[in-house]
Amino acid sequence: MPSPLSAVLNRDLALARGGGAGLGVVFFLLVVTVTPFAVGPDLPLLGRIGPAILWLGALLATLLGLDRLLQADHEDGGLDLMHLAPAPLELVVAAKILAHWLTTGVPLVVAAPLFAVMLDVGPQTSLKVAASLLLGTPALACLGAVGAALTVGLRRGGLLVPVLILPLAIPVLIFGVAASDPARDGFGPLGVLAGLALGYAVLGPVAAAAALRLLRD
């Protein structure tokens, strides 16, 4: 018999294979595509602001995909079963966040160096962007889980999650963009980003599980 956590993980991964997981990457591509229309097709300029565009695109793609993290389980009653499961709700939520990140966060990290080529960001810098996204997207997913848990079951929850979570995600953005800066050497910002990811990995599941428990009718 599989443990409850691996069951949740396998179920979410199987559901994601059913479709819809690639939509975040398409949104990411759209942000990258739209930016040159806004700032002009000036490659040196795009190369300079490329890491910032990639980070903004990944941030928005992560936050806009969050409404499906718990909403589908709320609709089909799976959330009630998770409340009854023998595993602590915090760990179940953590497993769900992990599955969500594997299916929506990792594709963004993989796609980032590809899109970096389109923005004429050098190979060194695009690797830096990918590394910072690898640490930053889990932090964003953990923070976003709190917003998803708070708005679960709300009729107008869609735009509310980004409004609630974006101000809290600003530190991740600041250190993520700083870690992608080609002019900076060393692991200072990347270390802070790792610290943020670890901190939010604790805060996110605990706060999200508390919200789910308290808001259960």
Add this chain to the structure above:
Amino acid sequence: MSLLSPVTSLANPSRFAAFAERLTPWLIGATAFVFAVALYLALVVAPPDYQQGETVRIMFIHVPSAWLAMFAYTLMAIASLGVLIWRHPLADVSAKAAAPLGAAFTFLALATGSLWGKPMWGAWWVWDARLTSFLILFIMYLGLMALRSAIEEPSRAAKACAILTLVGSVNIPIIKFSVDWWNTLHQPASVIRAGKPTMDPSILWPLLIAAVAFTLLFTTLHLVGMRTELLRRRARTLRLTAAASAPAALAPEPAE
């Protein structure tokens, strides 16, 4: 025990409402009086600054607003603990009444800062670390109010807002630190004015009295807001009970 009981008896919402009703006129009077004194000192008595001229008087509104903007969030964080740990009926009323006040004072601090910045910095807005942190605080207040208005049932809204307030209060030091770090990374120190190490008593005293006046204003508005919220909740309960005991004549007609 005898000393504590008058305080604990205020935990009862209806006793609190009666107490607030009696206290409100006194608080309004005190606020008006201290405000008059503070404005007289700030606008007439305090000397213009030798560098900033008359614009220094904006500070007497700006600094107390900024302090109350942070005070309101602290109050909300403590009230949120009250909601989640003790499930106190007044804690959420206090948190709900404080949110729009906090947003208003944050906006006041941002607006007066902008008015001061135009003659001093030559721009209405600069991406200075303090301005940016306050802008984020303002957006967090708006987010909290949006979350509360999105949830219809008051007890669910109370818990959701309490969790978000506490997550925000954990995050505020991180945001403050990272914005400060970001600012030193991106900007030269030209716009950040040299901090005055000592403040002259002729300016410090009006500022302190203005801070007292603003705090009294906040207390008055908060108390009135809490009383209004208690009445609003009582009205909601009455409406719900009236609807529940309505005659069955309003029952929907059977479908075809």
